[in-house]
Amino acid sequence: MKLIIANRAYSSWSLRGWLAAKQSLLPFETELRVMDSPDWLSGAAKADMPSGMVPVLWDHGEAVWDSLAIVLYLADKAGHDRFWPREVPARALAYAMCAEMHAGFGPLRRACPMNLKQHFPQFQPSSEVMADVRRVETMWEQARGRFGAETGEPWLFGRFGAADIYYAPVCTRIDTYHLPVGDVARAYVEQVLAHPWMVEWREAASAENHEFTRYDIPGGVPRR
Numbered sequence: 001m002k003l004i005i006a007n008r009a010y011s012s013w014s015l016r017g018w019l020a021a022k023q024s025l026l027p028f029e030t031e032l033r034v035m036d037s038p039d040w041l042s043g044a045a046k047a048d049m050p051s052g053m054v055p056v057l058w059d060h061g062e063a064v065w066d067s068l069a070i071v072l073y074l075a076d077k078a079g080h081d082r083f084w085p086r087e088v089p090a091r092a093l094a095y096a097m098c099a100e101m102h103a104g105f106g107p108l109r110r111a112c113p114m115n116l117k118q119h120f121p122q123f124q125p126s127s128e129v130m131a132d133v134r135r136v137e138t139m140w141e142q143a144r145g146r147f148g149a150e151t152g153e154p155w156l157f158g159r160f161g162a163a164d165i166y167y168a169p170v171c172t173r174i175d176t177y178h179l180p181v182g183d184v185a186r187a188y189v190e191q192v193l194a195h196p197w198m199v200e201w202r203e204a205a206s207a208e209n210h211e212f213t214r215y216d217i218p219g220g221v222p223r224r
Contacts, residue, residue, distance in 0.1 A: 001028040003070075004049060004056040006035045008205035010215050012114040012169035015201060016067040017055030019165040022197050024078040028057075034210045068102050071162050083162040090147040090157050097139050097156075098166045105170075108132035112173045116205040118220035123177040130179075136170055137185045144184065154191045168192050 003021050005014035021028045033054065039045035046052045050065050057064040057073065064073045075083040085091045107128035125133070143156040143163065151158030156167070171192040174181055181189070192198060206223065 001026060002031055002058045003028050004031050004033060004054055004058070006033055006054045007208060007210055007212055008032075008201055009116040009208055010035065010114055010212060011054060012172075013053070013067050014055050015114070015169050015172075016165055017057065017070045018201065019168060019197060020067065020071045020074050020083075020162070021057070023082060023160070023162075023165060024074040025082070026074070026078055034212075036212055036214070037210070067166075068098065071098070071165065075162070083165075085147060085157040085159075085161065087147070090143075093143060093147070094157055094161065094163045097143065097163050100139070101166045101170070105132045105136070108136075108170070108173065112177045112179070113215040114169050114172055115176050115215045115220075116172060116202055116223065118216060118222055119176050119178070120220050121178050122219045123179075125177065125179055133174070133179050133181060136167070137181055140167070140188055141184055144188070154188070156188075160195070164192065168195075168198060 001021070003017055005011060005018060008014065018030065021030075033045040033049075034040060037045065043052075048058070048063070049056050050063050053065070055065070055067055055070060057070045059073075064070050071083060084094055107126065111126060111129050112123075140156060147157045148155060153159055155161065156163045171189040173179065174185070174189050175193060193202075
């Protein structure tokens, strides 16, 4: 399998696709397409992207695009229990949480794009952004309280899975923009950022040297 991604420092959807591929434990290679490069802007870099967007998973000549479709496809190949809780009520909540993340949270996305090159300690979130953050916290607390905490594992539904994959970029946003969250959410953010796959991704993002400034905002401090 080959997974096509964009800049690791900025592409939240690429991160989701890559984490899903890692979670599958199936062999895959990663191919980076640089956003705003001449080939990207001309469309040449997108010739094998059916929707013109990342991520795209190619498997034996078949393309699977969109991160949610990639999660579902890899669950079919590697086993649904690798991605989703076994119990039906927990699985229903995980499905709903991933779908809401996939389709919603516009204010948070627009005001706080994923940026692993800088952090913004003086960022002042709007009320709309904070409403999104509070909604995320509510879902995290619901998942942890009903299904995760009793397992003794630190993830939303006990074992690391699709819901953790889907909310991993939100964890980077909370960290990057110093968004105020409660103790439960803060502990979960720190747990996600410390996951070995997240450490691997962030280190690779730090090593990238591609010019891309659309997601830089005034007051940013370079990450060390």
